[in-house]
Amino acid sequence: MTSADPTRGTYFITEDDLRALTGELLGAGTEVIAPVALDVCASPSAIASSACLRPGVKPIDIEYRALESAAQLNLGSGLPVLSLKQYFLPEYEALCCWRQHGTEIEIEAVPTEFAPRVVLAAKPCDSAALAVVDKVMNWDYADELWNGRREATTIVNLACPVVDESCFCTAVGTAPDDAKGADALLTPVEGGFLMEATTDKGRALVEAHAARFTAEEGAGGAGARGRQAAEERAAARARAAANLEIDAASVRDWIDTHFEDPLLAALGVRCNGCGACSSVCPTCHCFDIVDEEEGIGKGTRRRCWDTCQAPTFTLHASGHNPRDSQNPRYRQRINHKFAIYPLKFGEVLCTGCGRCTRVCHAGQDLVEILQAIDIAARRREAVSP
Amino acid sequence: MNIYQPQLALVTAVTEETPDTRTLRLELKDEALRNAFAFHAGQFGEYSVFGAGESTFCIASPPTRKGFIECSFKAVGKVTSALREVNVGDTVGFRGPYGNWFPVDDWKGKDVVFIAGGIGLAPVRCVIWNVLDRRDEFGDVTIVYGARSVVDLVYKRELQEWASRSDVRIVTTVDPGGQTDDWKGEVGYVTPVVEATAPQAQNAVAVLCGPPIVVKLTLPVLERLGFADDAIFTTLENRMKCGLGKCGRCNIGPVYVCKDGPVFTAAQLKELPAEY
Ligand SMILES: Cc1cc2nc3c(=O)[nH]c(=O)nc-3n(C[C@H](O)[C@H](O)[C@H](O)COP(=O)(O)OP(=O)(O)OC[C@H]3O[C@@H](n4cnc5c(N)ncnc54)[C@H](O)[C@@H]3O)c2cc1C
Ligand code: SF4
Ligand code: SF4
Ligand code: FES
Numbered sequence: 001m002t003s004a005d006p007t008r009g010t011y012f013i014t015e016d017d018l019r020a021l022t023g024e025l026l027g028a029g030t031e032v033i034a035p036v037a038l039d040v041c042a043s044p045s046a047i048a049s050s051a052c053l054r055p056g057v058k059p060i061d062i063e064y065r066a067l068e069s070a071a072q073l074n075l076g077s078g079l080p081v082l083s084l085k086q087y088f089l090p091e092y093e094a095l096c097c098w099r100q101h102g103t104e105i106e107i108e109a110v111p112t113e114f115a116p117r118v119v120l121a122a123k124p125c126d127s128a129a130l131a132v133v134d135k136v137m138n139w140d141y142a143d144e145l146w147n148g149r150r151e152a153t154t155i156v157n158l159a160c161p162v163v164d165e166s167c168f169c170t171a172v173g174t175a176p177d178d179a180k181g182a183d184a185l186l187t188p189v190e191g192g193f194l195m196e197a198t199t200d201k202g203r204a205l206v207e208a209h210a211a212r213f214t215a216e217e218g219a220g221g222a223g224a225r226g227r228q229a230a231e232e233r234a235a236a237r238a239r240a241a242a243n244l245e246i247d248a249a250s251v252r253d254w255i256d257t258h259f260e261d262p263l264l265a266a267l268g269v270r271c272n273g274c275g276a277c278s279s280v281c282p283t284c285h286c287f288d289i290v291d292e293e294e295g296i297g298k299g300t301r302r303r304c305w306d307t308c309q310a311p312t313f314t315l316h317a318s319g320h321n322p323r324d325s326q327n328p329r330y331r332q333r334i335n336h337k338f339a340i341y342p343l344k345f346g347e348v349l350c351t352g353c354g355r356c357t358r359v360c361h362a363g364q365d366l367v368e369i370l371q372a373i374d375i376a377a378r379r380r381e382a383v384s385p
Numbered sequence: 386m387n388i389y390q391p392q393l394a395l396v397t398a399v400t401e402e403t404p405d406t407r408t409l410r411l412e413l414k415d416e417a418l419r420n421a422f423a424f425h426a427g428q429f430g431e432y433s434v435f436g437a438g439e440s441t442f443c444i445a446s447p448p449t450r451k452g453f454i455e456c457s458f459k460a461v462g463k464v465t466s467a468l469r470e471v472n473v474g475d476t477v478g479f480r481g482p483y484g485n486w487f488p489v490d491d492w493k494g495k496d497v498v499f500i501a502g503g504i505g506l507a508p509v510r511c512v513i514w515n516v517l518d519r520r521d522e523f524g525d526v527t528i529v530y531g532a533r534s535v536v537d538l539v540y541k542r543e544l545q546e547w548a549s550r551s552d553v554r555i556v557t558t559v560d561p562g563g564q565t566d567d568w569k570g571e572v573g574y575v576t577p578v579v580e581a582t583a584p585q586a587q588n589a590v591a592v593l594c595g596p597p598i599v600v601k602l603t604l605p606v607l608e609r610l611g612f613a614d615d616a617i618f619t620t621l622e623n624r625m626k627c628g629l630g631k632c633g634r635c636n637i638g639p640v641y642v643c644k645d646g647p648v649f650t651a652a653q654l655k656e657l658p659a660e661y
Binding site for chain 1: 389393433436437475476478596624626631632638660661
């Protein structure tokens with residue numbers, strides 16, 4: 001076959017070549033982040049869990065990890081437990097360091113430029129979330145730590161077959177085959193993957209590994225692989241749409257105008273404010289800023305993930321708390337994601353990954369909640385002249 | 386340098402205002418930054434003690450005084466307790482100025498009524514001095530200030546200075562039970578004292594800052610006195626972390642208080658969910 005023509009957007013690559021490309025990147029010292037299957041029972045804290053005691057069963061978690069070898073690259077359809085957020089807004093991130101000499105203090109800046117790195121087989125809902133969060137990170141003040149990591153990273157998505165009934169990406173303006181926030185998209189086809197490069201960074205990746213790719217008709221194009229890719233992508237979209245269909249614009253407007261509505265005001269009854277939903281969410285970006293001393297007279301100021309679901313989030317020093325119970329806190333989660341952020345930044349602060357629903361031990365189900373709000377919004381439209 | 390990295394500032398003066406409130410005067414150590422530093426009345430900053438963390442206070446000195454800034458704070462928690470221990474010659478961190486401001490220039494020719502409760506006098510003091518430093522641009526100036534007790538009054542020396550000026554009308558009050566034998570001011574909560582003081586509302590603006598309860602109770606009184614909702618200015622003190630519109634902490638309804646505020650008119654306040 002002919003080698004890739006870097007001026008064209010669509011290529012074919014076999015799985016072997018994709019792993020070889022991964023090996024080339026690693027060999028050149030480039031960090032490669034990708035889904036990896038982890039043995040749950042290998043973690044000391046999991047030893048007692050009953051799943052690990054059952055013979056013949058080997059429970060695994062999928063997580064995005066920096067690869068040590070190309071063999072680790074997991075190209076299955078499983079959803080990583082944590083989103084890609086951790087690689088752009090780390091759970092703990094240094095903002096500056098200080099050193100005290102007598103009454104003098106010296107501040108050491110942290111770098112805002114990062115070595116180039118590549119993310120492979122990212123979930124489309126995870127890359128899309130980065131593009132959504134880009135907005136808040138850049139209105140007026142630019143967050144160079146976020147932007148530095150964004151610029152240094154080339155993201156290659158892997159089209160998703162839709163994981164389960166908690167997925168609803170198509171209801172919030174993205175899709176299981178979206179390249180939003182990413183630089184290229186892989187779609188599984190017979191014998192390998194179609195690779196569409198959608199940005200300069202994506203094209204540069206193809207160019208740098210041109211021997212691994214062959215030029216190909218685009219998805220939906222005349223070729224057999226293109227037809228296969230288009231069919232499977234359409235089927236995945238239909239599966240996501242079957243989970244939830246809402247009118248995001250009327251949901252936005254209804255929430256915006258119904259702050260006191262009993263439906264919104266009582267949403268948090270089951271929630272106990274653990275914040276797990278915020279941790280796993282690719283779009284939740286709230287953070288706290290704390291100082292951590294590291295020996296005498298030196299330390300690091302860090303930001304760390306926070307959650308609007310915690311009672312202390314809004315607690316004033318006086319003891320006054322503007323959101324003094326879980327109901328208003330949960331309403332804030334919904335309001336911020338589906339009304340405030342869309343009105344301010346033009347994007348829904350949710351990509352429908354479903355993680356918050358899956359992780360919630362209290363049974364808060366975002367599909368159910370959005371359905372209820374959508375019905376309320378449609379009902380209003382039906383009665384208004 | 387990233388947006389979260391503070392500037393270093395030298396503490397050049399400390400005033401103990403009350404048993405739990407003090408004022409620090411700070412000078413940015415970097416001379417170029419110090420000379421270029423400019424802000425508007427009502428803006429705030431993030432002040433830090435390295436090892437304890439950052440805290441949000443308004444800039445309590447007026448923009449008309451250059452070369453330094455002042456902040457006044459009440460010791461209520463981790464950072465404010467650490468700030469209570471700093472002395473002249475110590476170094477602290479500062480980020481700012483952040484947020485919007487009082488549209489003082491739009492008030493030219495108008496009467497200005499200042500109402501503050503407790504530490505709420507800190508942001509108001511900045512505007513008072515800003516107006517007094519440009520005194521002939523404005524009409525009558527009235528100040529109503531209340532604290533829990535006589536010892537809790539902040540800026541005592543300045544209260545006297547304002548009282549001694551013929552171009553300022555000032556009423557100070559303490560909560561019932563908070564007076565001393567030689568207390569010459571009013572006794573009563575701020576709200577009824579504002580009502581009794583009855584500043585006229587024609588061609589006037591009111592600046593109102595204090596604990597949420599004082600703001601809440603005083604707004605209807607100002608309305609009864611005839612102040613229009615867009616002639617009443619207040620500040621919100623939602624908990625903040627970044628001050629830059631990133632961390633999400635201060636968001637209520639459509640506003641990020643740190644960027645769209647902290648200064649709001651009563652008209653804007655009415656449009657917001659009551660989450661302040
Ligand atoms: C725009 C703006 C301007 C302001 N201006 C002024 C001013 O001029 N002067 C002034 O005095 N104040 C001002 N404030 C209020 C001031 O920011 C707070 O009082 C101050 O930040 C408290 O800081 P701290 O670190 O001492 O308190 P913290 O230690 O952060 O905590 C204060 C209280 O919060 C609670 N709390 C915090 N974290 C936790 C936790 N993890 N678990 C349980 N409880 C917790 C506790 O009740 C604690 O006592 C302003 C606020 C804003 C937003
Ligand atoms: S919704 Fe569920 S996961 Fe989120 S804070 Fe509440 S209990 Fe925790
Ligand atoms: S809110 Fe839930 S479904 Fe939406 S992006 Fe966050 S975790 Fe995923
Ligand atoms: S304080 Fe961080 S967003 Fe306002």
